Amino acid sequence: MSETIRNTNEIRDLIYKSLAVAEYSKVPVLFLGNPGIAKTTGVRLWAENFGYKVTTLIGTQRVAEEILGYMVNDTTRQRLITYTPDWYDEIIENQKQGFKTLLFVDELSQAPDNVQGAMLQLIFDRKVGGQDNYLPEDCLVVAAANYKGNIPVHCGIQAPTLNRFNIINVNATDLTNILLEFTQSEEERMENIPVMENIQITDKIEESVRKNVREVMTELINSFARREGEEVLESNNTEFSEMFEQPGEIYNFISGRTLSYLVRQALALIHLGLVRKADQSFIQNLVKGLVGLGTNSFKNDRDKLEYEKVLCKSFNQILRNSVEENINDFKRVELSLEGKRIHESIAEWRRLQESLSNPNDDNLKRIVEKIKKEYGTDVEVMTDCLLVKDFNTVDFLNDIQAIEALCMQLKALNVLELKGYIATLSRIIAAYETYRMLAISSL
Numbered sequence: 001m002s003e004t005i006r007n008t009n010e011i012r013d014l015i016y017k018s019l020a021v022a023e024y025s026k027v028p029v030l031f032l033g034n035p036g037i038a039k040t041t042g043v044r045l046w047a048e049n050f051g052y053k054v055t056t057l058i059g060t061q062r063v064a065e066e067i068l069g070y071m072v073n074d075t076t077r078q079r080l081i082t083y084t085p086d087w088y089d090e091i092i093e094n095q096k097q098g099f100k101t102l103l104f105v106d107e108l109s110q111a112p113d114n115v116q117g118a119m120l121q122l123i124f125d126r127k128v129g130g131q132d133n134y135l136p137e138d139c140l141v142v143a144a145a146n147y148k149g150n151i152p153v154h155c156g157i158q159a160p161t162l163n164r165f166n167i168i169n170v171n172a173t174d175l176t177n178i179l180l181e182f183t184q185s186e187e188e189r190m191e192n193i194p195v196m197e198n199i200q201i202t203d204k205i206e207e208s209v210r211k212n213v214r215e216v217m218t219e220l221i222n223s224f225a226r227r228e229g230e231e232v233l234e235s236n237n238t239e240f241s242e243m244f245e246q247p248g249e250i251y252n253f254i255s256g257r258t259l260s261y262l263v264r265q266a267l268a269l270i271h272l273g274l275v276r277k278a279d280q281s282f283i284q285n286l287v288k289g290l291v292g293l294g295t296n297s298f299k300n301d302r303d304k305l306e307y308e309k310v311l312c313k314s315f316n317q318i319l320r321n322s323v324e325e326n327i328n329d330f331k332r333v334e335l336s337l338e339g340k341r342i343h344e345s346i347a348e349w350r351r352l353q354e355s356l357s358n359p360n361d362d363n364l365k366r367i368v369e370k371i372k373k374e375y376g377t378d379v380e381v382m383t384d385c386l387l388v389k390d391f392n393t394v395d396f397l398n399d400i401q402a403i404e405a406l407c408m409q410l411k412a413l414n415v416l417e418l419k420g421y422i423a424t425l426s427r428i429i430a431a432y433e434t435y436r437m438l439a440i441s442s443l
Contacts, residue, residue: 008180009189010172015042016194017282018168019142020272023050025264028123028141030108030162032250033170038182039144042170043104049193052102052140053094055087059111059119067118069129082129091139100138109145109244110155120161148244159240162250163257166265167289169249195348197273198336205326209266212318217259217291220314224307243293251292251308258290265290266318273352275319287315335363341395342371343402350409368421371403377427379434400432 007013015031015038022029031039047054057067069082091101105119122128126135135141143165148156172178181189244250252258265286269275274282292308335352337345345367352363376382407425410418 007177008184009192010177011038011170011181012042012045012189013194014168014170014282014285015039016046017196017272017274017279018166018286019043019046019050019140020194020196021265021268021274021286022142022166023140024271025261025268027261027264027268028143028165030143030145030165030167031170032145032147032167035146035150037170037172037178039170040104040106043102043142043144047102051100053099054102054104055090055094056104056106057087057119059105059107059109059115062111062115064114064118067115067122067128069133082131082133084128084133088128088133091135095136100140101136102140102142103135105141105143107145108143108161109148109151109157113158116158116161120158120164123161123164147250149247157244159243159253162243163252163255165252165289166261166286167250167252168285169251169289171249195351197271197348197352198334199271199273200334201267201271202326205270205322206267208325209270209318209322210263212321213259213263213266216314216318216321217262220310221254223310224303249288251288252290253293254291262287262290262315266315266322269319270322275323280316283315283319284312287312335366337366337370342367342374342399343395345370346402346406350406364418364421367406368424371399371428372424375399375428375431377424377431379431379438382428382431382435383438400429404429 018029018031021027031043033039044054046052066085066087069084069088072083087103091103094101105123108116108119111119123141126139126141127133128135145157172181240253243253269279269283269286288308288311292311293304335345335348340348349363349367375385403425407422407429410422410425
């Protein structure tokens, strides 16, 4: 019996993927989970790794005026004006210094109703006060909260607030996964961070996704509207007040907003390349967090579970149809190489090839040119490069190992058009071997 392959960073990867999708789609994300599951830590780690400053609003430590601004009397103009709060000024200062901000709304479920109302307006309007004090376009809004069973009985989250978010339930597969993930060293925790692709979403791809969402979701909703002569899914239900009260994971309800979000999330998944078999669990979490409970009016649990099962299958069909209809466009993916080490660029290219199987592309050409510029193709140039650069020995050795592996991979493909790249890489490897022997002999 084969041993189960475990992801030792299941929670981290869920948070990283969710934030990458939120960053591209501009759909606010709400992480729901038990205390101690590293929601806050995961968000901060992602922000640190991807160039965001974090500004935190803790729901239990703010009043409504601290969310939307303070009303004061302007005696010179004889009217009330709004002073912006400290956290907003912090975001604007970040923008002036060239930094993006992640606005992290923590402990949302424990915030008083009037504070939640202020946060709801902030999230929806993305502005503070009555002036043109908008959040910067690249400001990412993220929230975190505990389940109802973890907080005082009088606390909760209003349905309108929940519907502003894509809800991501943060739970591990089992306790063994939690044990493995949270007993790692910092070095282990930072290994194998998910690398997203950068697929250009053309007008054709966007139209294809919209069409598929419209067709597939129409069929899904109609199939559950009436079954065996009985209405199973009531489209005009208005009872959402107890949505957060139910035990277990919390899913969103269908609304015009969440259907619009669904299109944007599908585009984000395709853009980031999160459409593989390994991403299925994440995709299911995401889509149920948007429209998982329909209109929250199923007659029994059997119909609800059946809906969730068909929903996930239908959403995968949307992604699959869109990818198949636009496969030629996806072959023109341009990887971002700026600011990345050689071995990181090669690793991204190799991941891309797992889905595209198109080795002779512009990305490979750009990577080989980058390697040639970085290290040269003869020992003299390589030595000069290394002497004038403040390079890290570990990074250098990682680069060389990645170059050797890339060269072997290209040789194994036995494609005539790749011979030029193989020759260049072989010369670089030979220069390194000569450099290494000279270094050893000089000791």
